[in-house]
Amino acid sequence: MTRDDVGGVPIMVAVLATSLLVFGGVLIVDNGFVGAAEARVGRVADAAALEAAYALDLHAYRSTAAVGPELRAARDLAAPVVRRSGYVLESVDLDGSVVVVVVRGTQPTPWMSVFGVGELSVRAVGRARLELA
Amino acid sequence: MTTHSNLVHGEAGTLSLGSALVVVAVLALIGVFVHQGAAIMAVDEVSGAAFGAARAAARQTSAETATAAADHRARRALLGGACRPGSTVVLVDTRRFEPDVSSDGRPRPGHVFVRVSCVTSAEGKAVSASGFAPVSPYRDRP
Numbered sequence: 001m002t003r004d005d006v007g008g009v010p011i012m013v014a015v016l017a018t019s020l021l022v023f024g025g026v027l028i029v030d031n032g033f034v035g036a037a038e039a040r041v042g043r044v045a046d047a048a049a050l051e052a053a054y055a056l057d058l059h060a061y062r063s064t065a066a067v068g069p070e071l072r073a074a075r076d077l078a079a080p081v082v083r084r085s086g087y088v089l090e091s092v093d094l095d096g097s098v099v100v101v102v103v104r105g106t107q108p109t110p111w112m113s114v115f116g117v118g119e120l121s122v123r124a125v126g127r128a129r130l131e132l133a
Numbered sequence: 134m135t136t137h138s139n140l141v142h143g144e145a146g147t148l149s150l151g152s153a154l155v156v157v158a159v160l161a162l163i164g165v166f167v168h169q170g171a172a173i174m175a176v177d178e179v180s181g182a183a184f185g186a187a188r189a190a191a192r193q194t195s196a197e198t199a200t201a202a203a204d205h206r207a208r209r210a211l212l213g214g215a216c217r218p219g220s221t222v223v224l225v226d227t228r229r230f231e232p233d234v235s236s237d238g239r240p241r242p243g244h245v246f247v248r249v250s251c252v253t254s255a256e257g258k259a260v261s262a263s264g265f266a267p268v269s270p271y272r273d274r275p
Contacts, residue, residue, distance in 0.1 A: 054232075
């Protein structure tokens with residue numbers, strides 16, 4: 001066996017180990033970026049859910065079966081606030097007395113862009129209870 | 134055939150120039166990754182402080198007390214954390230603090246926007262994050 005040794009370790013092994021370390025580190029760092037972005041989007045989603053809950057006309061909501069117009073109004077109010085934070089309000093729904101909001105955004109992945117993945121999509125769900133209903 | 138041109142023999146723990154370079158490169162990479170991790174944690178901490186401050190402000194009854202509450206809450210949240218002491222700047226936007234009613238009679242919540250920035254203690258880098266919270270249009274109700 002021919003061994004171009006690096007301190008007793010074949011070069012191939014050294015290169016492979018270093019490559020694995022680099023690749024693993026890139027994944028860990030960019031996943032950290034994405035995880036932190038998910039936490040930020042989650043905070044935006046929670047605030048947007050509260051916003052939507054406050055924006056619902058509770059009397060109208062209780063007196064009519066047509067929830068659609070109320071949700072549209074809530075969405076119209078919450079969407080610009082979410083956009084100001086740099087994200088997109090995807091949906092506003094009601095689950096019983098809980099407003100469920102989905103917010104979407106993108107997070108740049110500077111290290112993974114070396115492998116052609118420049119950004120990853122980030123989604124978070126925020127909930128707020130209609131306490132005044 | 135084995136080549137040991139760079140090896141120093143006869144000592145415990147001998148290291149060739151090549152393997153020393155590999156070790157240094159690996160340590161440098163680990164350093165870069167740890168550095169990036171610290172930056173991520175700092176931004177997350179500042180973001181949490183901004184949203185916490187916005188929520189604290191939104192519970193107040195006037196824009197003036199809301200500004201003071203946001204400032205106090207953000208600084209307290211960052212105390213002893215990733216930010217260099219004295220470097221924290223808190224900007225509070227309470228222009229639309231008061232809730233009102235839209236033209237079609239629907240309640241419209243007010244808003245507090247908070248921007249927190251600081252310089253990290255570890256690397257001396259400026260980081261900033263924004264947060265917001267709605268102000269309840271029902272807060273005056275019994």
